Amino acid sequence: MTAATPARTAIASQYEAVIGLETHCQLSTNTKIFSDSSTVFGAQPNTHIDPICMGLPGVLPVLNEKVLEYAVKAGLALNCAIAPYSKFDRKQYFYPDLPKNYQISQFDLPIAEHGWVEIEIYDKKSGTSSRKKIGVTRLHMEEDAGKLVHGGSDQLAGSTYSLVDYNRAGVPLIEIVSEPDIRTGQEAAEYAQEIRRIVRYLGVCDGNMQEGSLRCDVNISVRKVGTDRFGTKVEIKNMNSFNAIQRAIEYEIERQITEIEAGGTIIQETRLWDEGAQLTRSMRIKEGASDYRYFPEPDLGPIEVSEARRESWKRELPELPILKRHRYQDDLGLSPYDTKVLTDDRAIAEYFEATIASGAPAKQSSNWIMGDISAYLNANNGMTIVDLKIKPIELAELVNLIESGTISNKIGKDLLPELLENGGSPKAIVAKKGLLQISDPAVISAAIDEVIVAFPNELEQYKSGKTKMLGFFVGQVLKKTGGKADPKLTNQLVAEKLNA
Amino acid sequence: MDISQNYTPFFYTELFMSLDRAEVHKVANLARLALTPEEEEQFAGQLNGILDYIEQLNELDVSNVEPTTRAIDVSNVTRVDEMKVYDNREGLMNSAPDRDENFFKVPKIIAGD
Numbered sequence: 001m002t003a004a005t006p007a008r009t010a011i012a013s014q015y016e017a018v019i020g021l022e023t024h025c026q027l028s029t030n031t032k033i034f035s036d037s038s039t040v041f042g043a044q045p046n047t048h049i050d051p052i053c054m055g056l057p058g059v060l061p062v063l064n065e066k067v068l069e070y071a072v073k074a075g076l077a078l079n080c081a082i083a084p085y086s087k088f089d090r091k092q093y094f095y096p097d098l099p100k101n102y103q104i105s106q107f108d109l110p111i112a113e114h115g116w117v118e119i120e121i122y123d124k125k126s127g128t129s130s131r132k133k134i135g136v137t138r139l140h141m142e143e144d145a146g147k148l149v150h151g152g153s154d155q156l157a158g159s160t161y162s163l164v165d166y167n168r169a170g171v172p173l174i175e176i177v178s179e180p181d182i183r184t185g186q187e188a189a190e191y192a193q194e195i196r197r198i199v200r201y202l203g204v205c206d207g208n209m210q211e212g213s214l215r216c217d218v219n220i221s222v223r224k225v226g227t228d229r230f231g232t233k234v235e236i237k238n239m240n241s242f243n244a245i246q247r248a249i250e251y252e253i254e255r256q257i258t259e260i261e262a263g264g265t266i267i268q269e270t271r272l273w274d275e276g277a278q279l280t281r282s283m284r285i286k287e288g289a290s291d292y293r294y295f296p297e298p299d300l301g302p303i304e305v306s307e308a309r310r311e312s313w314k315r316e317l318p319e320l321p322i323l324k325r326h327r328y329q330d331d332l333g334l335s336p337y338d339t340k341v342l343t344d345d346r347a348i349a350e351y352f353e354a355t356i357a358s359g360a361p362a363k364q365s366s367n368w369i370m371g372d373i374s375a376y377l378n379a380n381n382g383m384t385i386v387d388l389k390i391k392p393i394e395l396a397e398l399v400n401l402i403e404s405g406t407i408s409n410k411i412g413k414d415l416l417p418e419l420l421e422n423g424g425s426p427k428a429i430v431a432k433k434g435l436l437q438i439s440d441p442a443v444i445s446a447a448i449d450e451v452i453v454a455f456p457n458e459l460e461q462y463k464s465g466k467t468k469m470l471g472f473f474v475g476q477v478l479k480k481t482g483g484k485a486d487p488k489l490t491n492q493l494v495a496e497k498l499n500a
Numbered sequence: 501m502d503i504s505q506n507y508t509p510f511f512y513t514e515l516f517m518s519l520d521r522a523e524v525h526k527v528a529n530l531a532r533l534a535l536t537p538e539e540e541e542q543f544a545g546q547l548n549g550i551l552d553y554i555e556q557l558n559e560l561d562v563s564n565v566e567p568t569t570r571a572i573d574v575s576n577v578t579r580v581d582e583m584k585v586y587d588n589r590e591g592l593m594n595s596a597p598d599r600d601e602n603f604f605k606v607p608k609i610i611a612g613d
Contacts, residue, residue: 029581030581030582030583031581031582031583031584036579036582036583036584036586037583037584037585037586038583038585044602045602045603046589046592046593046602046603046604047589047602049586049589049592050586050592051586051592054592056592056595062577062578062579063577063578063579064578064579064581065578065579065580065581066581067581068578092530094532095609096604096606096609148609149603150609160608161605161606161607161608162605162606162607162608162609163600163603163604163605163606164603164604164605164606165602165603165604166604291526291530293530296570298570300577301570301572301574301575301576301577302570302575303575303576304575304576
C-alpha cells in the first residue's frame with residue numbers, strides 16, 4: 001500500500017467505515033455437538049467420525065449438555081438475554097465439507113440475543129485508554145463443517161479432485177454476531193481479543209486462532225461521514241491473527257475509498273486476506289442474499305432454559321475481564337497499561353489478586369509479575385503462571401521484605417531465581433543467608449571509608465569537579481556490602497563524606 | 501451468517517403462493533436437480549395443485565396461535581459429554597463412493613452460483 005499523503009488523509013477523513021464481526025468459537029467439549037466422537041485437534045484424518053456427524057440415514061442427533069451450558073454462559077458473559085425457548089434449524093447448502101448437505105444451526109430463535117461487549121483501547125503515546133461498547137446482535141450454537149484438501153493442485157481452481165476429512169464435522173461452535181458498531185481496524189482487533197478473553201476466562205473455548213478454535217469474518221463498508229445509509233458491504237475472511245484483522249480492515253477501508261473516489265462502485269463480494277501480500281483479493285461475487293432454505297430441525301427438540309437454570313449458571317461465572325479492568329484502575333489505582341497486561345489472562349490476574357490478598361501492595365506486585373516473572377515464563381516456553389514454584393503468598397512476602405526495608409531491591413532481585421526454581425519462604429532464605437539490609441549508618445560509613453581509601457584517583461576526579469563519580473562510589477560500597485547496604489542511606493552518606 | 505437477510509424462513513412465506521416456472525427452476529437449482537423445461541412446466545402445475553390444497557389452511561384465523569415447530573412435546577433432550585469411539589470407521593469409509601487412504605475423495609468442486 002502506498003504511503004498516506006496529506007491529500008489522501010484529507011479524503012480518508014471524509015469517510016467512515018462501518019464494520020461488524022462474525023466470530024466462531026469452538027467450544028472446549030470432549031465430544032461433538034450431537035454425537036460421541038472426539039473433538040481433539042490434529043488427529044489422523046477421519047478418525048473422529050461416526051454415523052451421526054456423517055449424517056447417515058436413520059441416525060438421531062442428541063445435543064451435548066455441555067454445549068448448551070457453555071453457550072448460555074458465553075451469552076450471559078456477553079450481557080445477552082438468554083432465550084427461554086430456542087431451537088435448531090437446518091441450513092441447506094451443497095459443498096463437500098458438509099456431509100449431510102445441511103448444517104444444523106440456529107436461525108430465528110438463537111440461544112442468546114441483544115448483548116454488548118466493552119472494549120478498552122490503550123493509547124501507547126499518552127498512556128491513557130478509552131472505552132467503547134460494541135453491541136452483540138446474537139449468539140447461536142451450530143456444528144462445524146469438515147476440512148477439504150484440494151488434490152492435484154495447491155489451489156481449489158486447479159484441482160482435479162478434493163479430499164475430505166470429517167474430523168471437524170460436528171464439532172460444536174458458537175457464532176457471535178456483532179452490531180455494525182465498529183469503526184476502525186484497531187477497534188475490530190480489540191473487540192475480537194475481548195471476545196477471546198471472555199471465552200477463555202469462562203473456559204468454554206481455548207481461543208487458539210492457529211488451530212481455528214477462534215475465527216473471525218469481517219463485514220465492512222465505507223460511507224461519507226454524516227450519512228446514515230450503509231455503503232455496499234464486503235466480507236473479508238482468512239485472517240488468522242488479531243493483527244491480520246486490523247491490517248485487513250485498514251487495507252480494505254483504503255481500497256474502498258480509493259475505488260469510490262475514482263468514480264467506481266463497490267461490489268458485494270467475499271474477499272480473502274492474503275497475509276503474504278498484505279492485501280485482500282476477491283474470492284466470489286455475491287449476487288443477492290444466499291438462499292439457505294432454513295427450516296426447523298425435526299430430529300432435535302426445542303431448548304428451554306428456565307430462570308433457575310440460567311441463574312445457577314450465572315452464579316458459576318468468574319469475575320470477567322471488564323470488571324477486573326474497572327476494579328484494577330478504580331480501586332487499586334493501577335495504570336491502564338498494567339491493567340491491560342494483568343487482566344489479559346485469567347490465571348495471571350488471579351495470581352496477582354492472590355498476591356495482593358496476601359498483603360502486598362498492588363503496584364509493586366504488578367511490577368514483579370509483569371517484569372521478572374513474565375520474563376521467566378517467556379524464557380521457559382510453555383510454562384504458565386500456575387506452574388510457578390513461587391506461590392503468590394511467597395511473592396507477597398518478598399515484596400513486603402523490600403517495602404519494609406528489610407532487604408534491598410537488589411537483594412530481592414538476586415533472590416528471585418532461587419524462588420522461581422524452588423519456591424520457599426523469602427523470609428527464611430534471607431535469615432539463613434544473612435541478607436538483611438544494612439541500615440546501620442556506622443557500618444555503612446566504615447565501608448565508605450575503606451572504599452575512598454581504595455580509589456584515590458577517582459576521589460581526585462570527584463574533587464576536581466567530576467561529580468558524576470558519586471555514583472561510582474555508591475556502587476563500590478554496595479558491592480562491598482554484597483548489595484545489602486540501604487542504597488538511599490548509602491547515597492546520602494557517600495555524598496556527605498565526599499563533600500566533607 | 502448474513503445478518504441483513506430476512507429472518508423469516510423460506511418455509512412459511514413461499515409455499516403459500518402460486519409458483520411459476522421460474523420459481524420451480526430456482527428451487528430445482530437449489531436442490532441440484534436438473535429439470536428439462538417440460539419437467540419444470542409439469543412440476544409447476546403439480547406443485548400449484550398441492551399448494552392450492554394446502555391454501556385451505558389460510559381460512560383459519562391463527563393470529564393468536566404460537567407457531568408449532570414440532571408435533572411432539574419434548575424439550576431439553578441432552579446427553580453427557582462422554583467420548584466414545586465409533587467402532588466401525590472402516591464401514592463408514594467404505595460406504596462412500598470413493599476414498600483415498602484416510603480421506604474421502606470427491607470430484608472436482610465447480611464454483612457454484
